[in-house]
Amino acid sequence: MTENLVQIGSSAINGVAPAPVAKARLYIKTFGCQMNEYDSEKLAKILEDGYSLVDSPVQADLVLVNTCSVRDKPEQKLYSILGELRDLKRSRPDLLVGVGGCVAQQEGQKILKRNSAVDFVFGTHNLSLVPALIEQCRKQGKPQMAIDYRDEWEDLPLGFSGGERISVFVSISRGCNKSCSYCIVPTTRGPEVSRAAAEVEKEVRIAVHRGAREVVLLGQTVNSWGLDFEPRQKFTELLSRIAAIDGVERIRFTSPHPQEVRQDFIELVTSNPKICRHIHLPLQSGSDAILKSMKRNYRRERYLQIIGAFKERVPEMSITTDLIVGYPGESEADFEQTLEVMKAVRFQDSYSYMFSARPGTAAAQIRDDVSEEEKLRRLQQLQALQFEHTSGVLGQWLGKEVEILIDGPTSYNPRALCGRSSQNIVVNLDEEQVQLRPGMIVRALVSEVSRFSLRGRYLATKLGVDNLASAG
Numbered sequence: 001m002t003e004n005l006v007q008i009g010s011s012a013i014n015g016v017a018p019a020p021v022a023k024a025r026l027y028i029k030t031f032g033c034q035m036n037e038y039d040s041e042k043l044a045k046i047l048e049d050g051y052s053l054v055d056s057p058v059q060a061d062l063v064l065v066n067t068c069s070v071r072d073k074p075e076q077k078l079y080s081i082l083g084e085l086r087d088l089k090r091s092r093p094d095l096l097v098g099v100g101g102c103v104a105q106q107e108g109q110k111i112l113k114r115n116s117a118v119d120f121v122f123g124t125h126n127l128s129l130v131p132a133l134i135e136q137c138r139k140q141g142k143p144q145m146a147i148d149y150r151d152e153w154e155d156l157p158l159g160f161s162g163g164e165r166i167s168v169f170v171s172i173s174r175g176c177n178k179s180c181s182y183c184i185v186p187t188t189r190g191p192e193v194s195r196a197a198a199e200v201e202k203e204v205r206i207a208v209h210r211g212a213r214e215v216v217l218l219g220q221t222v223n224s225w226g227l228d229f230e231p232r233q234k235f236t237e238l239l240s241r242i243a244a245i246d247g248v249e250r251i252r253f254t255s256p257h258p259q260e261v262r263q264d265f266i267e268l269v270t271s272n273p274k275i276c277r278h279i280h281l282p283l284q285s286g287s288d289a290i291l292k293s294m295k296r297n298y299r300r301e302r303y304l305q306i307i308g309a310f311k312e313r314v315p316e317m318s319i320t321t322d323l324i325v326g327y328p329g330e331s332e333a334d335f336e337q338t339l340e341v342m343k344a345v346r347f348q349d350s351y352s353y354m355f356s357a358r359p360g361t362a363a364a365q366i367r368d369d370v371s372e373e374e375k376l377r378r379l380q381q382l383q384a385l386q387f388e389h390t391s392g393v394l395g396q397w398l399g400k401e402v403e404i405l406i407d408g409p410t411s412y413n414p415r416a417l418c419g420r421s422s423q424n425i426v427v428n429l430d431e432e433q434v435q436l437r438p439g440m441i442v443r444a445l446v447s448e449v450s451r452f453s454l455r456g457r458y459l460a461t462k463l464g465v466d467n468l469a470s471a472g
Helices: 034-046 072-091 102-107 109-114 127-140 197-209 235-243 263-271 288-294 300-313 332-345 372-395 465-471
Strands: 024-030 051-053 062-067 096-101 120-122 144-146 167-171 214-218 250-254 278-280 318-325 349-354 401-409 417-421 426-429 441-449 453-463
Touching: 024 034, 034 062, 034 096, 034 127, 034 167, 034 214, 062 072, 062 102, 072 096, 096 102, 096 127, 102 109, 109 120, 120 127, 127 144, 167 197, 197 214, 197 235, 214 235, 235 250, 235 263, 263 300, 288 332, 300 318, 300 332, 318 332, 318 372, 332 372, 349 372, 372 441, 401 453, 426 441
Parallel strands: 024 051, 024 062, 062 096, 096 120, 120 144, 167 214, 214 250, 278 318, 318 349, 426 453
Antiparallel strands: 401 417, 401 441, 417 426, 441 453
16 A cells, blocks of 8 residues: 655755655544444544554554444444454554444443453544544553543534545534433433534535535434524524535435424425435334333324325435334234334335344343344344335336436446435446546436346436536
């Protein structure tokens, strides 16, 4: 790998320019959700003056592991990778290892005690302290930790490290005020804190200036944004402000909570042409009894009313969701009710999981009375139904025109391009089009349907890169 170099200073001494100084090398491993991906991008930005990103921990001088504790498997993967890093440090004693994210926030000192490879631990509210933790490790030669909560939004640099991006994540809130019984997020990320609208707008403008055409707004319950302000502000107000920014062509957000869905939200999402026709609305269960036990503050009928309102206004609206099977007390009848809701909605896709109790949650205190074998059976049945629905939803696009934002080459041909539709469906162009570039919005005729994507024939360019640049 070619090493990035930075020039220190701008003047020469005795007519000789100072020698370039090689940056140290940084490897970041990210587990979990889009919020963790955003945090990792911020870590790269914070450290970009002194570090260049590399593709392997073997190449690195500093390894950061950004963890997730929502599911059991990412936590297991953390200790697996830490074991590998411990072996690596035996031959590379100068290698520094830091652990951040939700597991770090939750476990703190336990991580330092459990694995000698870890030099410092930083919580979800302490990204900005990572440079200081690195410096203290180098100076003191002993483990460091920063896991204190903050009541305010953490001051982080705007923008992202690296080259142009067609789509960017922009965090608008942190934490959660809901009390879902299975969820560890309120513990690991704290109470909900909304980010100031002016700061969100500023980061969006920077991203657009650097080539972004789509922004994805992130929040644990993204449509609760602004409820902690005095006076309160509405998520719809923020959406409208971002939609008014020149150069923003598409807006996505994840994940709204059904409890906070109001009529003005439905009307804006279905009428503003910049807001994508895709809603990821977590259901978790189709049984009212299980929803009540989960402390989800809506019921099956209300959920279906919301979906019906979206579909009535925009029939081609894509709906995706989250589902949990095998929650304590879930009977076969409860599970069948989840399948009934799936059949009524016909989700384009879903993220489905077997229940796994997270330490510190209310659900961990309930007897887990559904066997692992039964959980697996239900999950497999649910996923088979989802596959059927996904095939049907995608099949409806065959022979129709679709508008896509090109974001890069296809996985099977580096000279052919692909993008996503407003409904968040991957569309691969079936021919090489030398005049097309990432960032363009084009129309294509869908000619083939595969398991999770579409293939289409290029028809025309709606908006090119040059047009977008001049609009910004």
